Amino acid sequence: MKQIERATWQDVEEISNLYDELNDYLVTHTNHAGWLKGVYPTQETAQVGIQNQELFVLRMEGKIVGTMILNHDQAEAYEEGRWRKVLKEEEVLVVHTLAIHPSYGGRGIATSLLNFAKLYSAEQGIKAIRLDVAIRNTPAQVLYEKCGYQEVGIVDLGLGIPELVWFKLYELLLS
Template identity: 50%
Template sequence: MIVEKATQEDINELEALYNNLNDYLEANVNYSGWIKGVYPIRETAIKGIEGDNLFVLRIDNTIAGSIILNNEPEKAYDEVEWGVDADYKEIFVIHTLVVSPQYMQQGVGCELMTFAHEYALKQNMKSIRLDVSIHNMPAIALYEKLGYKYMGTVDLGLNYAHLKWFKLYELLL
């Protein structure tokens, strides 16, 4: 497994990954609540690449997963008391942790989260924060296993009944 920054050449493959994942979620249990054509979409990949903060995990030159690490919290993050009081320049926020259905249950999500932790340490961040749908039990279990602390539950204002409540987590570095 290799994790590296995504490039413009990865956009089509990322879009296909997002669509395949959303098809899989729709046909099975959609823990994340993502909706094909709404999120994640091609523009998600383009924005992440343009922001220089989208990373891909490759297995045999195929993108098996991706993650966005930036300093952009959702507005609702202001509603909880975090473990560290710092400017978001010193905090990474995880967005769009994606694992291809083809590579599920093979440690891809864990590897991306481990990469995020190591990368944040190298960048001298003070913490990593994220939000996760209250229904996404597999992701919640992963985050808690990796030491992320539950900080509160908030409404991100997404205007989808199934995506009203999100748990916020933080890992202090």
């Protein structure tokens, strides 16, 4: 049974381990996301997400197997997106750090988290969900499009990492 809830301080170590295990996996497999152990995501990513009450976890059989951060933080480059609606910052929820433990891939966990984001957004009166994804992360792009997200541009997020320059922007309108 899948259970999605807001992460707590007691979850920090388990989330950090998930990030590390995922990044270790990405070193030996195709790293579509471009994430790097010790760079992103890290234990600090989890701590800030918990502190701001923006980090959500998906548990299966009591184990955290997926995470995501939901907030209103749109990178400056989002201004270049061809958004289908002009919205105020508080009317938009942004998905960050959608991470699935490598042992649990292919089980619909990312889809469950995105569906949760949609329900959560509707409860909050949000009008659109937005996100960015590395241009070479085609598996994630397929997932987002399957979940109804539409591409609205390609931008440089200004990360200063040669392998992570171009990102696709996606949007799901809710109202």
